[in-house]
Amino acid sequence: MxxxxxxxxxxxxxxxxxxxxxxxxxxxxxxVIDLDELSRAVLDQPGEGVDDMVARFGAEYLNRAGTADRAKLGDLVFSDAAARADLERIVLTRVAEQVSALDEAAAAAGxxxxxxxxxxxxxxxxxxxxxxxxxxxxxxxxxxxxxxxxxxxxxxxxxxxxxxxxxxxxxxxxxxxxxxxxxxxxxxxxxxxxxxxxxxxxxxxxxxx
The missing domain is CATH 3.40.50.300 (P-loop containing nucleotide triphosphate hydrolases)
Known part of the structure; x- marks a missing residue:
């Protein structure tokens, strides 16, 4: 069982x-699963999460490494509720899969x-x-x-x-x-x-x- x-x-x-x-x-x-850490990883490395962020907010929110300019994004989303909701949706849909895998591993370990x-x-x-x-x-x-x-x-x-x-x-x-x-x-x-x-x-x- x-x-x-x-x-x-x-x-x-x-x-x-x-x-x-x-x-x-x-x-x-x-x-402990750190949801913030998993969320940051979505935007801190090139990939689908960053691509979706650029499509929604524009290339001006990229840094020189080709990942999200976190400080600039933070200033935006904490003053714009709609932008915050969109960014959360981009990030959290990708985090959910990782969380499920970590839960499964913890359950398997008893x-x-x-x-x-x-x-x-x-x-x-x-x-x-x-x-x-x-x-x-x-x-x-x-x-x-x-x-x-x-x-x-x-x-x-x-x-x-x-x-x-x-x-x-x-x-x-x-x-x-x-x-x-x-x-x-x-x-x-x-x-x-x-x-x-x-x-x-x-x-x-x-x-x-």
Missing amino acids: RHHLQRVGLTGGIGSGKTTVADRFRETGIT EEFIVHDSPLLLEKGHDADFAVIIGVLAPVEERIRRVMQRSNKTREWVERVIAAQTTDDQRRRRCHILIDNTGTREDLAAAADAAVGEVRRMLAPSDPH
Whole structure:
């Protein structure tokens, strides 16, 4: 009988600390699929994804290597909802096939669950695709400060990205487990470990007696 693999979603807004949580999961032996990484690969190498991007947005969004000019595209899609939807459609249709293959591999290996690190999980209404959803939260001002510090982006740019994402109120309502990232990195690691324990409890078969 084929092992039934449970999917766990991990999500959070820009600057929330979601990537640090995903890294902690990996450190403890959990398989994590990084949807952002797979999405970037679609546009970071010549191929059908880049061809479709050029057909939709124009060759001015290519860099010298013949791949997507990510910074220029980012400025466009975070100020134009229609452009953002078109780019997501180009990327996500190609990512879906890769995700399916990774899920199959994890199931074949007998893993109890696999984590999908998915920034757009809630925005795309994919709640029903996951047995458990983990949300990482942090105060908006702290998130803005982190992103500006690490990425050399303007406050206006970060605020536009946050405005395009699901609110933390929505995350509180729709996530099964919440991780509060307002302390130290050690606090966040401990919260991530506790979340894994809670996932295992939630996914454990119920006792019929």
